[in-house]
Amino acid sequence: MSSRGARIAAYAGLAVLGGAVALAGALVQAGWFPLGLLLALAGAVGLFLGGARLTRTKIGAAAPAGGWMLVVVLLTTTRPEGDFLFGTGAGAYVFLFGGMFAAVMCATVVPSGHVLQPDAKRL
Template sequence: MSAAKGGGSAGRGGQRSRAGAGGASGAGTGGPVRPTASAALSAPLTPGRVALYVLLLVAAVLVGLAGTLLQAAWLPGGLVLTLAGTGGLFYGGARATGTTAGVLVPGAAWLVTIFLLLGENRPEGDFLFGAGIGSYVFLLGGILMAVICATSARMRATGVRHGGVGG
């Protein structure tokens, strides 16, 4: 009787060892997704794509200028509106171009515009940005929006599946 129990547990132990081996057989069984050099990451520069990048650059400068003035004018609502505008610009750039450069180009232009305006003194001696919490939330929130959109665009381009943890 003990021999039968030992044989049965050995059979189950064998199944456990095969299941715990990492599933080497069967490539489509939820193995790790390896990033590949896809066309979305290294898209060729065409005249249309360059024009789209220039358009995104100009839009980022305009969104940065408008956000600078609007976030302080209507403090709670204006801040939310400017952060939604910057997030929409970065997400739209990623979707329109299908590359991470669609986020990086307007993100860099927005950041340079904001930091140039941040250091600018007006003739009256005032700054365009006040020293309140709204200005800091606008600066850090815009940078955070760019990072989130660039990361999600890169994940879409490499084919990372969303969903269950561990396969």
């Protein structure tokens, strides 16, 4: 597989992982309210930052954030039966806006691809 193909596959895998983290976070944040919310946001931050560090690009953070956002938006819509997964409590809003804030922050703090080498001339 070419380098470009591997990178595209990595982005697609990160997007799928972002969706899985969103689904798990949506269930955990409401189930164990104060600590579950922190756990859900920590999982999202870990994935976004890990994707950025793995690929050393902003897309590495944006791909899982896009998958996360897609699943969260799909989970917030009501069904024809009137059921929905997110309530109207403060925890759900903190999860939604906290995840969006984490995605933006992790995309802006992308580590550079350059490794600093010590200067051999300075001894």
